Amino acid sequence: xxxxxxxxxxxxxxxxxxxxxxxxxxxxxxxxxxxxxxxxxxxxxxxxxxxxxxxxxxxxxxxxxxxxxxxxxxxxxxxxxxxxxxxxxxxxxxxxxxxxxxxxxxxxxxxxxxxxxxxxxxxxxxxxxxxxxxxxxxxxxxxxxxxxxxxxxxxxxxxxxxxxxxxxxxxxxxxxxxxxxxxxxxxxxxxxxxxxxxxxxxxxxxxxxxxxxxxxxxxxxxxxxxxxxxxxxxxxxxxxxxxxxxxxxxxxxxxxxxxxxxxxxxxxxx
Amino acid sequence: xxxxxxxxxxxxxxxxxxxxxxxxxxxxxxxxxxxxxxxxxxxxxxxxxxxxxxxxxxxxxxxxxxxxxxxxxxxxxxxxxxxxxxxxxxxxxxxxxxxxxxxxxxxxxxxxxxxxxxxxxxxxxxxxxxxxxxxxxxxxxxxxxxxxxxxxxxxxxxxxxxxxxxxxxxxxxxxxxxxxxxxxxxxxxxxxxxxxxxxxxxxxxxxxxxxxxxxxxxxxxxxxxxxxxxxxxxxxxxxxxxxxxxxxxxxxxxxxxxxxxxxxxxxxxx
Numbered sequence: 305x306x307x308x309x310x311x312x313x314x315x316x317x318x319x320x321x322x323x324x325x326x327x328x329x330x331x332x333x334x335x336x337x338x339x340x341x342x343x344x345x346x347x348x349x350x351x352x353x354x355x356x357x358x359x360x361x362x363x364x365x366x367x368x369x370x371x372x373x374x375x376x377x378x379x380x381x382x383x384x385x386x387x388x389x390x391x392x393x394x395x396x397x398x399x400x401x402x403x404x405x406x407x408x409x410x411x412x413x414x415x416x417x418x419x420x421x422x423x424x425x426x427x428x429x430x431x432x433x434x435x436x437x438x439x440x441x442x443x444x445x446x447x448x449x450x451x452x453x454x455x456x457x458x459x460x461x462x463x464x465x466x467x468x469x470x471x472x473x474x475x476x477x478x479x480x481x482x483x484x485x486x487x488x489x490x491x492x493x494x495x496x497x498x499x500x501x502x503x504x505x506x507x508x509x510x511x512x513x514x515x516x517x518x519x520x521x522x523x524x525x526x527x528x529x530x531x532x533x534x535x536x537x538x539x540x541x542x543x544x545x546x547x548x549x550x551x552x553x554x555x556x557x558x559x560x561x562x563x564x565x566x567x568x569x570x571x572x573x574x
Numbered sequence: 575x576x577x578x579x580x581x582x583x584x585x586x587x588x589x590x591x592x593x594x595x596x597x598x599x600x601x602x603x604x605x606x607x608x609x610x611x612x613x614x615x616x617x618x619x620x621x622x623x624x625x626x627x628x629x630x631x632x633x634x635x636x637x638x639x640x641x642x643x644x645x646x647x648x649x650x651x652x653x654x655x656x657x658x659x660x661x662x663x664x665x666x667x668x669x670x671x672x673x674x675x676x677x678x679x680x681x682x683x684x685x686x687x688x689x690x691x692x693x694x695x696x697x698x699x700x701x702x703x704x705x706x707x708x709x710x711x712x713x714x715x716x717x718x719x720x721x722x723x724x725x726x727x728x729x730x731x732x733x734x735x736x737x738x739x740x741x742x743x744x745x746x747x748x749x750x751x752x753x754x755x756x757x758x759x760x761x762x763x764x765x766x767x768x769x770x771x772x773x774x775x776x777x778x779x780x781x782x783x784x785x786x787x788x789x790x791x792x793x794x795x796x797x798x799x800x801x802x803x804x805x806x807x808x809x810x811x812x813x814x815x816x817x818x819x820x821x822x823x824x825x826x827x828x829x830x831x832x833x834x835x836x837x838x839x840x841x842x843x844x
Contacts, residue, residue, distance in 0.1 A: 322597075327594070328590065394699045396699040396702070403824075406828060406832075409832065419700070420690065421689035422695040428667065429665060429689065434669060435666075435668075461709075557676065
């Protein structure tokens with residue numbers, strides 16, 4: 305007899321793969337009929353940590369093909385069971401998994417979430433900038449998908465005194481990723497075209513790579529300085545913070561202490 | 575002989591106390607000379623999960639008094655050792671611990687961060703609204719500290735088409751907390767005073783309580799509907815999302831599916 309209820313857990317893995325799963329996740333996975341790991345929205349280390357391996361020696365890998373366009377088949381196969389999908393970061397911060405959640409609810413499944421660290425909050429936290437002063441987040445696409453949208457969002461955020469987190473595109477099927485240098489170049493080119501003084505060479509930025517992992521790299525300073533570093537060597541995923549025109553004085557103190565930033569072009573609010 | 579290097583880990587506990595610590599946290603705590611848990615920026619269940627208790631039968635509690643004004647004494651006492659402080663949410667999303675980080679760095683300590691879920695990203699994720707469309711976050715203070723700042727931030731965010739996450743104040747020493755109903759009342763009173771149509775009774779809001787815990791409660795709808803629910807019974811911490819004037823069509827679909835919202839006052843972008 306199948307169980308009356310179908311349970312589907314969307315479990316965030318945080319920023320460093322299965323190692324950043326939470327303790328409560330172990331308790332949940334122990335009770336599941338099926339456990340999947342989603343491996344197409346981010347790069348995940350392949351190793352299963354010993355505590356998790358002890359509970360779940362086998363975890364099925366979900367590819368993009370398994371879900372996109374095939375979500376009804378996937379849901380049919382887990383009907384009447386308790387299943388969990390492990391997802392990089394926080395489950396619904398990226399929009400990719402939301403349609404699966406909706407399709408599952410429409411079938412009467414009970415969906416549950418386990419939250420975890422996301423670059424959205426970690427970027428602010430690690431940078432020393434105030435989380436409260438971030439505006440809308442935007443993704444910067446590869447040059448072949450060029451768009452003025454990142455420039456537009458930085459402009460809107462600057463209008464309300466907000467920093468902008470710019471996530472840099474990755475393409476997992478090929479291993480391609482956009483670097484901090486490339487993103488700065490793209491934005492400077494847009495500035496060249498639009499000439500609205502939204503993103504210029506002396507503007508303060510924070511470059512971020514592999515946040516929450518052992519290879520984490522961070523550098524803050526003028527855009528023209530930060531873009532001279534060897535970001536490609538560090539690897540994906542990378543992100544860029546375009547700072548607001550003015551900093552709070554505690555942000556100024558923190559950036560100076562953490563990243564030895566010289567602030568020449570930045571107003572400071574008391 | 576004390577160790578040459580002083581290490582201080584700031585470890586996020588996520589949203590449900592020690593149970594939402596990450597697996598890598600266990601490996602770190604095993605190697606520490608001293609482990610502290612910070613119990614003054616949020617409510618934490620007192621129980622230590624078995625896996626953690628096995629490694630660390632005793633964890634010292636840090637009160638506000640131990641750190642604020644006494645951070646130099648605290649740092650002196652952990653000099654030459656490896657220590658970790660467990661902190662609710664993500665370590666530096668709230669600004670409280672940043673000054674300790676700076677003081678530690680100024681003493682030459684090596685500071686490390688372990689990220690975890692924060693209400694900043696979890697609120698968007700659980701609500702079904704797009705994380706990318708959130709603007710600046712703001713805290714709504716108790717009525718005795720009344721301020722127009724939350725109204726002002728909602729106004730700024732609406733100008734750029736962004737949702738606003740409004741965190742509701744808590745006072746741990748007394749157990750006091752602001753509820754979703756009270757926050758809506760405060761904002762409607764500010765509307766009454768300012769009359770700028772920034773926060774009105776039919777406007778779409780999402781009320782959130784105890785997100786990431788077993789008692790999690792969420793309700794979305796017109797402000798005047800959401801404020802009729804018995805939020806005080808659910809307990810702290812609580813938060814409110816004041817939605818942008820228009821929703822993306824995927825946000826509309828998600829809100830209808832998840833929370834049965836009828837959208838009468840909201841534009842939808844295709």
